[in-house]
Amino acid sequence: MNKILLASHGPLANGMKKTAEFLMGQNENVETLCAYVDEQSKDLPAMVEKWMNERNPEDQWVVITDIFGGSINNEFMIRAQEGGYWLIAGMNLPLVLSLWYETENLTEKQLETNISEASEGIVLCNKLLSEDKAEEDDEF
Known part of the structure; x- marks a missing residue:
């Protein structure tokens, strides 16, 4: 079974899950880890260790962190x-x-795709508008 762990500094992971649920419906195979939001979540190594010990090793997990090189990503990279x-x-x-x-x-390969x-999907929209305008000007 595929499972996803969304892990972030602060509440981003919870917000991401809620937004995805709004668009796609609930998914019991998605969990979140939000670090540094309260006293308990300040001990990141303990949070990651707890997740590692409690997950089912037969499941295939995809862990998605908020930023490369950040403390959360680094903890999972270890x-x-x-x-x-x-x-x-x-x-x-x-x-x-x-x-x-x-x-x-x-x-x-699938994950790379x-x-x-x-x-x-990350686009500088102003540039697209400028290009569209330039194309329109060229047509006249």
């Missing part, structure tokens, strides 16, 4: 070799939605 999970940094809604109901075992497609 354990990634032994962890038995895919680790992706750079959480965004298109990526989460692309994995929301994925049921087949994921491969590295999901990441690439999600990255294409």
